[in-house]
Amino acid sequence: MSRSKSSYQAFIAATTLLVASSLPGTAQDDDALVKRGEYLMNGPVACGNCHDTRAEDMSPVPGKEFAGGFRIVDTGIDAYAANITQDAETGIGTWTDEEIITAIREGTTPEGDIIFPPMPVPSYNMMSDDDVKAIVAYLRTVKGVHNEVPESTYGFPQQPMPPAKGEPAPDPSDQVAYGGYIVNALSHCFECHTGPDANGVPDFANALGAGGFMIQLAPGAVVSTPNITSDPETGLGKWSDEDIKKAITQGVRPDGTHLSPPMPFPFFANMTPEDLDAVVAYVRTIPPIVNKVERTEFQKTAFP
Ligand code: HEC
Ligand code: HEC
Known part of the structure; x- marks a missing residue:
């Protein structure tokens, strides 16, 4: 896939269309903030899926949580996830x-x-002030690890997101709205599960959740993302709530086959039952799109 300047701008324009609704939130004390951040990072937000240091076999290296170095290669992108531990020299210990x-x-x-x-x-541009502060509060408690990470390089001009609005998350009693906040602003499901446009970038306007997006895990190890819309034949329309939860948290499909990375199911396994229910309730509302996605040969052989 290619990310030319214009397609990249289209990608940004399209993603800014994903907006979560909001209701007033509540103030939290420091302990509650750290606990919330710990839950978010080890659960629905899964920053460690990219930021944990990984061994050759992709397994996280114990003691190197958030220490970075995981390499992500795509057309025009050769990125190394940063060290986001508190180490002052190689991490973000000196950042405010x-x-x-x-x-x-x-x-x-x-x-x-x-x-x-x-x-x-x-996606994170839609994150509430409370949740982003909770993530920072938790990051401050993670021990610094000295780990120099190579520089990332980009073959196209990058653009920042506009200032975040920081609106409160919807009230969890509104299950679908709260599930939408988790899916869109925290778990960024659509950045992986949306179908690509002609330029290979997620086509949020026409293929939201339709799958078929290609992700390179390593040279020769390419995975395709499945259709998670409610289409009964090519999406999740016929899956039970339990089927969806088992895939999201255990990485196992109804037919017993296993999900490959980078689907962050080891993190999603830590989601509360209420948050999982909200995610499923929202996933049920993704408009059906007929799009049959084949798993790649790599997926079929490495994760049967
Ligand atoms: C899909 C992978 C991915 C996910 C998920 C992700 N990041 Fe990153 N992040 C990266 C990469 C790659 C870089 C380095 C980019 C560069 O060097 O240009 C980075 C850079 C950063 C930086 C800048 C650090 C520096 O020294 O420049 C911070 C802070 C950060 N990420 C925090 C987070 C947090 C917190 C989360 C979860 C809320 C998160 N990231 C989720 C891939 C990811
Ligand atoms: C970093 C990319 C990524 C993110 C984020 C992600 N997924 Fe996935 N997901 C995948 C990939 C890749 C697969 C397929 C793996 C395979 O076929 O081996 C998958 C598989 C699935 C499946 C199984 C569907 C099927 O037909 O096999 C479901 C359900 C699912 N994801 C839902 C979600 C939901 C809901 C979220 C957000 C809470 C999410 N995913 C976030 C990459 C991702």
Whole structure:
């Protein structure tokens, strides 16, 4: 796939259309903030899916949570996930809270560098102030790991996201709206599961959730994302709620086959039952799109 300047701009324009609705939130004390951040990062937000240091076999290296170095290669992109531990030299230990928040939701560093794609900053742009502060509060508690990460290179001009609105998340009692907030602003399901346009970037306007997006895990290891719309034949229309939950949390389909990375199911396994229910309720509302996606040979052989 290629990300030319114009297709990249279309990608940004399209992603800014994904807007979560909002209701007033509540203030939280410091402990509650750290706990919320820990839950978000180990659960629905799954920053470690990219930021944990990984061994050759893709498994996270113990003691190197968030220490970076995972390489993501795509047309025009050769990116290394940054060290986001508190190490002052190689991590973000000297950054202010505001600087970290700006990096997450708008995609710029204090030096003015732009850090995405592939980091799903367009999704995080919709994150509430409470949740982004909780993530920073938790990051402050993670021990610093000294790990120098190579520089990322981009073969196209990057653009930051506009200033985040920071609107409160919908009230969890509105299950579909809250599920939409998790899916769109936290778990960035659509940045992987939306079908590509002619330029290979997710076509949010026409193929939301339709799958068929190609992700390269390593040279020769390409995976395709499935259709998660409610189409009964090519999507999840005939799956039960339990089927969807089992795929999301255990990485196992109704037919017993296994999901490949980068689907973050080891993180989604830590979601609360209420949040999972909300995700499923929202996923049920994704308008059906007929699009049969074949798994790649790599997926079929490595994750039967
Ligand atoms: C799809 C992979 C991916 C996900 C998910 C992701 N990131 Fe990143 N992130 C990256 C990459 C790659 C870079 C480095 C970009 C560069 O060097 O230009 C980065 C850079 C950063 C930086 C800048 C650090 C620096 O030293 O420049 C911060 C802060 C950050 N990410 C925080 C987060 C947080 C917090 C989350 C979860 C809310 C997250 N990221 C989720 C891939 C990801
Ligand atoms: C980083 C990319 C990524 C993200 C984020 C992601 N997925 Fe996935 N997902 C995948 C890939 C790749 C597969 C297919 C793996 C395979 O076929 O081996 C998959 C598989 C699935 C499946 C199984 C469907 C089928 O027909 O086999 C479901 C259901 C699913 N994802 C739902 C979700 C939901 C809901 C979210 C957000 C909460 C989400 N995914 C976030 C990449 C992702």
